[in-house]
Amino acid sequence: QQQVKQSPQSLIVQKGGISIINCAYENTAFDYFPWYQQFPGKGPALLIAIRPDVSEKKEGRFTISFNKSAKQFSLHIMDSQPGDSATYFCAAKRGGSNYKLTFGKGTLLTVNP
């Protein structure tokens, strides 16, 4: 059972465009929703995260939109740059160390110059 579903699998965007990656979750006990960015040959690194008490969080060009009733959240990358080309993972977790971080399957983003 895949608890976090991510789409699309791959995305190609022109420089300056908006990249949008969507995720849906099933477990209503999740209370932490991070997005990780992974460059080839590197480990995933936290990009931005949100908790369900807010509907949107923005950090620079990166915004998470969160819809609790629909159990969906998305990552928007404004003014996409070639340096943003990477694999993006959404994830979800219950609070506390006894609970695991469940990842989506990842989206390979390519930003063309």
Next chain:
Amino acid sequence: DTAVSQTPKYLVTQMGNDKSIKCEQNLGHDTMYWYKQDSKKFLKIMFSYNNKELIINETVPNRFSPKSPDKAHLNLHINSLELGDSAVYFCASSQDRRAGGSTDTQYFGPGTRLTVL
């Protein structure tokens, strides 16, 4: 300063061998993890330790045995390696929110690419 480090970065070995991957974090975190990333980039947790105690053990063959000698180290030993074990293995660490951490942020190491021939 490297926050989460792993050694080795690459590991090439024959089927049936036993190998170990080491992980160290200097963040003062009390929870450490091992993840497996397959060829399709899917990240799946294998184990989690909190203060040297095993707290998450996913459905992983018992050929895989984690060992945490102290809070800053979590090593992964793999017996009788199989072709299907070929993957990138990531170590990560976090500070439990209940222990005063501000987030559930997990910090990942650079990965160990294991190739079983």
